[in-house]
Amino acid sequence: MQVRVLDDVCQGHTLCATSAPKLFGLSEEDGHAIVLLAEVPPELENDARRAALGCPEQAIQIF
Numbered sequence: 708m709q710v711r712v713l714d715d716v717c718q719g720h721t722l723c724a725t726s727a728p729k730l731f732g733l734s735e736e737d738g739h740a741i742v743l744l745a746e747v748p749p750e751l752e753n754d755a756r757r758a759a760l761g762c763p764e765q766a767i768q769i770f
């Protein structure tokens with residue numbers, strides 16, 4: 708599984724970085740989410756799915 712954040716859609720709500728801190732951080736420049744692990748390890752796949760479902764902007768894509 709891979710994950711990415713659509714930077715032009717992300718509004719920096721921080722929910723993803725709070726719920727899945729191993730996968731998402733926040734840019735010091737604009738507060739938008741950044742992906743820490745583009746290749747999601749199996750034990751974090753549920754965290755990635757949860758973060759994608761919980762993003763109010765639907766800015767997180769998993770594939």
Ligand code: SF4
Nearest residue numbers: 717718720721723762
């Ligand atoms: S939850 Fe969505 S909008 Fe909020 S920081 Fe994460 S990717 Fe961006």
